[in-house]
Amino acid sequence: MSEHQLLPLLTGPPPERRDAARNREALLVAARELVERDGVQAVTMDAVAAAAGVGKGTVFRRFRSKEGLMAAVLDHSETEWQRLLLFGPPPLGPGAPPWERLVAFGRSRLETTLLHADLIRAAGAAGTRSSAAYSLVAMHVRYLLAELGVTGDLPLLATALLAPMEIPILDQQLHNDGFPIDRVHAGWVDLARRIVGDAAPPR
Amino acid sequence: MSEHQLLPLLTGPPPERRDAARNREALLVAARELVERDGVQAVTMDAVAAAAGVGKGTVFRRFRSKEGLMAAVLDHSETEWQRLLLFGPPPLGPGAPPWERLVAFGRSRLETTLLHADLIRAAGAAGTRSSAAYSLVAMHVRYLLAELGVTGDLPLLATALLAPMEIPILDQQLHNDGFPIDRVHAGWVDLARRIVGDAAPPR
DNA sequence: ATAGAAAACGGACCATGGTCCGTTTCGTCC
DNA sequence: GGACGAAACGGACCATGGTCCGTTTTCTAT
Incomplete structure (x- = not known):
């Protein structure tokens, strides 16, 4: 069956891939930790990326800025x-x-x-x-x-x-x-x- | 006579050196022109400095940021x-x-x-x-x-x-x-x- | 006019936010 | 399970705001 969307339920935004969801979560956790520890000002995007164990590009793809x-x-x-x-x-x-x-x-x-x-x-x-x-x-x-x-x-x-x-x-x-x-x-x-x-x- | 300040008139902030004043004016003119021509967003500090014919450091010393x-x-x-x-x-x-x-x-x-x-x-x-x-x-x-x-x-x-x-x-x-x-x-x-x-x- | 100090200068340099694109992973369909 | 397209990844790279410090200019006093 090629029509997998049997029930057209809530056609919300397309779902997020598993790796994407995992990274989003890791980034949020890392960001929260760094913000709490060092203050918003001192937190750099590179640092967040590193702390979450992902590349910098990923941070910006997930959160824009x-x-x-x-x-x-x-x-x-x-x-x-x-x-x-x-x-x-x-x-x-x-x-x-x-x-x-x-x-x-x-x-x-x-x-x-x-x-x-x-x-x-x-x-x-x-x-x-x-x-x-x-x-x-x-x-x-x-x-x-x-x-x-x-x-x-x-x-x-x-x-x-x-x-x-x-x-x-x-x-x-x-x-x-x-x-x-x-x-x-x-x-x-x-x-x-x-x-x-x-x-x-x-x- | 070592006391040049004969009349203590208005003791405002110390006066600005002539080169400093000249550069401030040149920078303002350049900045106004560039802002009007290209829009605020597109104006870079380097561009303003260049247009005013001064070094970048001067821009920041005069206007902080x-x-x-x-x-x-x-x-x-x-x-x-x-x-x-x-x-x-x-x-x-x-x-x-x-x-x-x-x-x-x-x-x-x-x-x-x-x-x-x-x-x-x-x-x-x-x-x-x-x-x-x-x-x-x-x-x-x-x-x-x-x-x-x-x-x-x-x-x-x-x-x-x-x-x-x-x-x-x-x-x-x-x-x-x-x-x-x-x-x-x-x-x-x-x-x-x-x-x-x-x-x-x-x- | 000259010397000396204080202030200003300029541009190489740094930090950091944001982009790009070749590579990898995921999900789907057979 | 394998193939294939779509989406995500990562890190080199870019742009730009801001700093630093050795050099130059200005001002004042003599």
Whole structure:
């Protein structure tokens, strides 16, 4: 029988060859280890290739660029946080009223972003934008805003709420301006309150 | 007389040697030309050095890095816009009521940022942050907010209003999400209205 | 004008991200 | 199991940003 695809199931992207999958995994492990040990900056692609026992070309075929590789590492690091967001205890996880969830989200996201700051920077555009991670976060904020009865262009309002949490802006506020973290967080809550408007609880 | 500094006037940074000044100017001219002709991406530091008729080391001593050089070019490009902001006709320039000035600022800044997008990206941290250009913009927004009677942490609110105008966020909205420019601008005005609150004119 | 120190110069050199292409491995079909 | 095409491999190679250090220019003081 030449038609092996009996059931046209989910026609996703073509499957990965076994050696390819093995190398991807080896590279991710090696990259995580090196990043943890030496810091993102000090990790070279040659080093990752060597540590994984593959050629340099393979690294780039799998991950396109250093940004791509770092984005993959970052994605792994953020998984635990995403789990807490979706299934963890309130107020970050489901169960608390939306405003409390939003405030908890703000603080938690701020801390997580700072924790992974180097990785996020190194992942560049491949990291924040377009990755599943970002979509999830944006969707979550849109959902909370809707839940709070906010009217208007929700996708844009969500973006406006997320923009001040981006690394370049945080760097500016914390390092250039010298604002303490608590002030930045308080500012974010204030912004959220103004965006949410009447639907926010009285202070 | 060994004390040449008769009048201690403005003790600014030590003056620049004549050859240094000449080379800085030559480099800026060369860089501007090459950037305009070939686009930021295609311009190499070697090419700039050659075009300016100086050694490569000189380029890096003057501007630290490619980012630094691009920041300098950008600064020059933004000068005209700054002049319009400070001294041009209303509603962008002085003379119009603060809310009208704020809205005009939003549109104009959005357009200018997109116009210089490549340069801003290439200037990286050296470009937006810390440069005089950014300080001026932030100060202007703080001023308008104060003028509108906004209460709260003005520096943070100004940041919140500027953050969605940063290149990474705009890229996301225009390219990934595919929003048209007008929608983005409308969203920004809406955000501004929510931040300003009661002090904004009724729609 | 001259000497001497400080600053700037220039281009060979280095590090590293990314590409290319001849060779090897994998999966499939008979 | 063997043959064959497709995909993956690996490491030499390239491009380019950035550094280093011996040489040259500028500035100041006498």
